[in-house]
């Protein structure tokens with residue numbers, strides 16, 4: 677086993693404090709947040725490991741500069757901000773925590789499904805501005821409505837279990853899983869995105885961001901949807917084309933959208949912010965104490981293992 681006392685770990689995005697202490701007990705740790713890509717390129721040569729979430733871009737220029745880097749610890753699941761192929765070529769291990777925040781992401785999805793269908797945020801803003809208005813906020817029930825799930829993986833599966841509790845009918849489109857997974861979750865399989873969007877009252881997406889999934893919902897798919905459809909995205913920005921969403925909201929075809937993730941983040945202004953029927957959150961799917969402790973603890977174990985030359989889980 678290597679002595680890692682002199683190794684240097686950069687924590688570039690916030691993780692749980694107890695986790696930082698755990699790593700500090702074994703090697704040198706610097707916490708430097710909100711660095712620009714250029715600032716990061718200047719300091720990364722001195723580090724043997726880096727811990728990140730979804731904002732840091734581990735691309736070619738980063739990996740070329742990171743001459744002493746052994747491992748990238750991704751405190752979370754999505755790997756779309758990391759050039760995995762190039763990291764592998766450079767001999768840099770990439771490890772994530774695919775299970776640790778899925779419950780929080782599923783609960784954030786249910787929050788947005790419920791809050792958008794009942795105008796919760798708009799009504800809250802209205803009452804706080806001194807107006808008592810009950811007529812404006814007629815919502816819709818989830819009960820006996822059809823929820824279309826795009827991507828029936830870890831989070832999609834948890835959504836199906838939770839939505840069943842609300843009495844929803846469940847359909848899903850996921851061409852990469854076996855029929856037995858649809859059966860396990862009691863979800864009707866749809867063979868195309870078109871079939872799914874035509875039959876859904878509510879749509880939620882839980883796929884990774886890939887060339888195939890960016891814009892998987894755009895004008896053509898929105899046109900096929902039922903009038904008054906409600907959409908949620910807690911997966912990755914750009915899976916629903918944001919310009920098409922705007923047009924769908926403007927025309928009234930879409931009744932509401934709940935969006936946690938954006939094509940560009942941070943996203944301080946956006947045309948969609950004009951709609952009271954849009955609830956937006958700044959990528960908070962995994963932002964619970966429980967998820968942050970679990971992802972941090974898991975990524976700390978992975979980074980320490982990688983520095984010691986031991987087997988790294990989820991690499």
Ligand code: NAD
Pocket residue numbers: 753754755774777778781826827828829830831832849850851852853882883884885888889910911912936937959960961962963
């Ligand atoms: P997962 O890998 O377990 O499941 C993804 C599913 O998508 C798989 O079943 C896969 O077959 C399916 N899929 C892939 N391409 C598809 C396509 N073209 N059409 C339909 N289905 C397709 O992933 P997960 O853990 O469920 O995570 C889902 C998404 O949620 C990821 O993008 C992840 O980054 C994101 N996420 C966001 C937050 C947040 O804070 N908002 C938190 C956790 C995860």
Ligand code: MLT
Pocket residue numbers: 729730751752753754755777961962
């Ligand atoms: C993830 O992919 O795990 C989420 O986007 C959450 C995060 O990175 O904090």
